[in-house]
Amino acid sequence: xxxxxxxxxxxxxxxxxxxxxxxxxxxxxxxxxxxxxxxxxxxxxxxxxxxxxxxxxxxxxxxxxxxxxxxxxxxxxxxxxxxxxxxxxxxxxxxxxxxxxxxxxxxxxxxxxxxxxxxxxxxxxxxxxxxxxxxxxxxxxxxxxxxxxxxxxxxxxxxxxxxxxxxxxxxxxxxxxxxxxxxxx
Numbered sequence: 256x257x258x259x260x261x262x263x264x265x266x267x268x269x270x271x272x273x274x275x276x277x278x279x280x281x282x283x284x285x286x287x288x289x290x291x292x293x294x295x296x297x298x299x300x301x302x303x304x305x306x307x308x309x310x311x312x313x314x315x316x317x318x319x320x321x322x323x324x325x326x327x328x329x330x331x332x333x334x335x336x337x338x339x340x341x342x343x344x345x346x347x348x349x350x351x352x353x354x355x356x357x358x359x360x361x362x363x364x365x366x367x368x369x370x371x372x373x374x375x376x377x378x379x380x381x382x383x384x385x386x387x388x389x390x391x392x393x394x395x396x397x398x399x400x401x402x403x404x405x406x407x408x409x410x411x412x413x414x415x416x417x418x419x420x421x422x423x424x425x426x427x428x429x430x431x432x433x434x435x436x437x438x439x440x
Contacts, residue, residue, distance in 0.1 A: 337410060338375075338408040338409060338410055339408065339409060339410070339411065339412075339415070339435055339436070339438075340377055340406060340407070340408055340435075340436040341406070341407055341408070341409055341415040341418075341419075341433060341434065341435055341436065342404055342405070342406055342433070342434045342435075342436055343404060343405040343406075343407065343418075343419050343422060343431055343432070343433055344401055344403075344404050344431065344432040344433075344434070345401070345402050345403040345404065345405075345422075345424050345429055345430075345431060346399040346400065346401055346402065346429060346430040346431070346432065347399060347400055347402050347428075347429050347430075348398050348399040348400070348428075348430075350428040351427055351428045351429045352427060352428055353427055359423075359427065362423040362426075363422075363423060363424075366421065366422055366423060367379050367405065370405075370407050370418070374408075375407045375408045375409065375418070376405070376406075376407050377406035377407055377408060378405070378406045379403070379404065379405040379406065380403060380404060381402065381403045382401060382402055382403050382404070384400075386400070399430060402429075405422070406436070412435065415433060415435070416433060419431055419433045
């Protein structure tokens with residue numbers, strides 16, 4: 256558009272952009288008239304306060320929701336009356352062989368989901384490979400490494416043993432250790 260102006264008109268426009276209007280109301284009227292005719296776009300310098308407030312409210316709502324969802328997700332289910340909690344530790348050594356990692360993960364997930372559907376699963380995690388041993392090396396198991404655990408509920412040791420025997424870890428040559436968690440009142 257500036258190419259169609261004469262040098263004098265171009266100079267006048269450049270001078271206008273450097274000048275300040277002495278009457279701010281007049282400046283606003285001119286800007287509004289130019290915006291109405293779509294000759295200039297509204298300034299993006301000032302944020303729309305309604306939009307800023309809505310964005311801030313949404314961010315706060317998401318933060319609060321995330322906090323409460325995190326609290327709900329990290330809290331183990333309430334123990335069912337007349338049940339005990341058991342830990343099933345998974346161990347691996349050189350005999351542990353996995354040809355298809357995806358199948359292994361699917362089998363472990365199915366096993367855990369079944370316990371979850373029965374309301375017995377309390378928690379489960381794969382443990383990292385890095386180990387920081389803090390006791391006497393004579394106590395540490397040198398032949399197998401602890402790789403994961405499951406916490407679940409059962410009415411007694413016999414039921415816990417039956418549940419543990421269904422875990423697919425032994426199908427791959429892994430070992431399982433079942434331990435009751437002592438209740439401390």
